Amino acid sequence: MDAAFLIDRAVAEIRAWEASWGPYDRHPALFVSTDRAAEALLAYTERLRDNYPFFHPRYAGQMLKPPHPAAVAAYVAAMLINPNNHALDGGPATAAMELEVVALLRDLFGLPDPCLGHLTSSGTIANLEALWVSRELRPGKAVAFSAEAHYTHGRMAGVLGMETRVVPTDGSGHLDPEALERALQDGHVGTVVATAGTTGIGAVDPIADILPIVRRHGVRLHVDAAYGGFFRLLARLDPSPLAGATRRHLLAIADADSVVVDPHKHGLQPYGCGAVLFRDPGVGRLYRHDSPYTYFTSGELHLGEISLECSRAGASAGALWLTLRLLPLEPGSGLGSVLSACVDAAQDWHARLTRSKELEAMAPPELDIVTFHPKTDPRAAAVDQASRAVFAAAMEDRDDPVFLSLYRVPAKRIRVGGRPVRRDRADVQVLRSVLMKPEHALYVPRLHRRVEAIAASVRNQVPG
Numbered sequence: 001m002d003a004a005f006l007i008d009r010a011v012a013e014i015r016a017w018e019a020s021w022g023p024y025d026r027h028p029a030l031f032v033s034t035d036r037a038a039e040a041l042l043a044y045t046e047r048l049r050d051n052y053p054f055f056h057p058r059y060a061g062q063m064l065k066p067p068h069p070a071a072v073a074a075y076v077a078a079m080l081i082n083p084n085n086h087a088l089d090g091g092p093a094t095a096a097m098e099l100e101v102v103a104l105l106r107d108l109f110g111l112p113d114p115c116l117g118h119l120t121s122s123g124t125i126a127n128l129e130a131l132w133v134s135r136e137l138r139p140g141k142a143v144a145f146s147a148e149a150h151y152t153h154g155r156m157a158g159v160l161g162m163e164t165r166v167v168p169t170d171g172s173g174h175l176d177p178e179a180l181e182r183a184l185q186d187g188h189v190g191t192v193v194a195t196a197g198t199t200g201i202g203a204v205d206p207i208a209d210i211l212p213i214v215r216r217h218g219v220r221l222h223v224d225a226a227y228g229g230f231f232r233l234l235a236r237l238d239p240s241p242l243a244g245a246t247r248r249h250l251l252a253i254a255d256a257d258s259v260v261v262d263p264h265k266h267g268l269q270p271y272g273c274g275a276v277l278f279r280d281p282g283v284g285r286l287y288r289h290d291s292p293y294t295y296f297t298s299g300e301l302h303l304g305e306i307s308l309e310c311s312r313a314g315a316s317a318g319a320l321w322l323t324l325r326l327l328p329l330e331p332g333s334g335l336g337s338v339l340s341a342c343v344d345a346a347q348d349w350h351a352r353l354t355r356s357k358e359l360e361a362m363a364p365p366e367l368d369i370v371t372f373h374p375k376t377d378p379r380a381a382a383v384d385q386a387s388r389a390v391f392a393a394a395m396e397d398r399d400d401p402v403f404l405s406l407y408r409v410p411a412k413r414i415r416v417g418g419r420p421v422r423r424d425r426a427d428v429q430v431l432r433s434v435l436m437k438p439e440h441a442l443y444v445p446r447l448h449r450r451v452e453a454i455a456a457s458v459r460n461q462v463p464g
């Protein structure tokens, strides 16, 4: 599907709607000549070339990819009007769309109807809201999360003045339920954050095992599914491409007290689209406030009344609405097919890595993030140095670059030839690849061959 075609159609429709309001004169202060506009635009697009090719499957580094063309067209169309989803005064159409997409996200997670939710401008703000609600419901209590949780939880707890407890992970990056049980013993923790898809390796915390623990201690469970939330679709497939434990824990999100998901990660959206959902619609009372400027056009719920943010782009809700209409939240089609291809890509690359003479696979991917490192002599420092050398050489290659990322792990997790390395340093940087484009499913053989070749040439250059 061509984005330009969709954008042209969308812009034409909005221009026709604008014309229906009658002619008026634009103020000359806004005028710029076509020549100057063209020149400035060229300077702008030339500046934009200073980017990595996030659209191309050779970019397999961070959690980055362009939005779906439908999202772009929908965003541009709404942006021409520029509705503000703070209040129905600011954007009735996109506010209604926001309620509809939030209902779809509710069903994605199996949360009850009614529940309370809204879009946010990011996963960080969505998590901030979830922690703020927890603070209001459990005043004076701490928030616990795993050592692999996103750093935003520590920072936002700081903003909210909440104490934190960091719970150790097991050997494969999951929150350790036994350690959690110990952390809850003294009754000081009011909320536990479980991560469904850690930022580092996409590990899904054992949510189904955490739930009985938090319930026993009367503690809230918040699930940060910013990255992995949409993969819950695949957990409903039978057979599923996901491992049994991953499925079980994704399905258990249905029993969480609050959930965050980022449509701007795996929902094919441009940045500026997170979401938070609360199982109990009653938490809406915590948001209660008055506004002397808005909330007048209707007695219906205004989204600003249940959100900490004020202005938010209505275009975000519009873009997600159109995208989900075209690629619905179905396990075996729509967005489900996109996610299945990403999981296939990761599993394929992991399988190739396990057979490689140059590269050593780390833990099998649970979602679509693969970690590995070059085979070196069995010292942590050697693995670290070789990983960084391959990362730089792959990115800097002029003819056939590959863009990976680096990820720091404790040296005790590193093995060469299946055996633990000598821990001559505490932490090691390894190679990490986020295969979040479905195109990666076809491109992985090339990625693998290329990274193997780069690792071989680096091995010949790096002193041992």
Ligand SMILES: Cc1ncc(COP(=O)(O)O)c(C=O)c1O
Pocket (backbone or CB within 6 Å): 063, 122, 123, 124, 125, 127, 150, 152, 195, 197, 198, 199, 224, 225, 226, 227, 262, 274
């Ligand atoms: C698990 C997790 N939580 C929270 C965040 C923060 O989200 P955002 O970057 O949208 O603020 C991220 C970002 O990568 C994430 O992976």
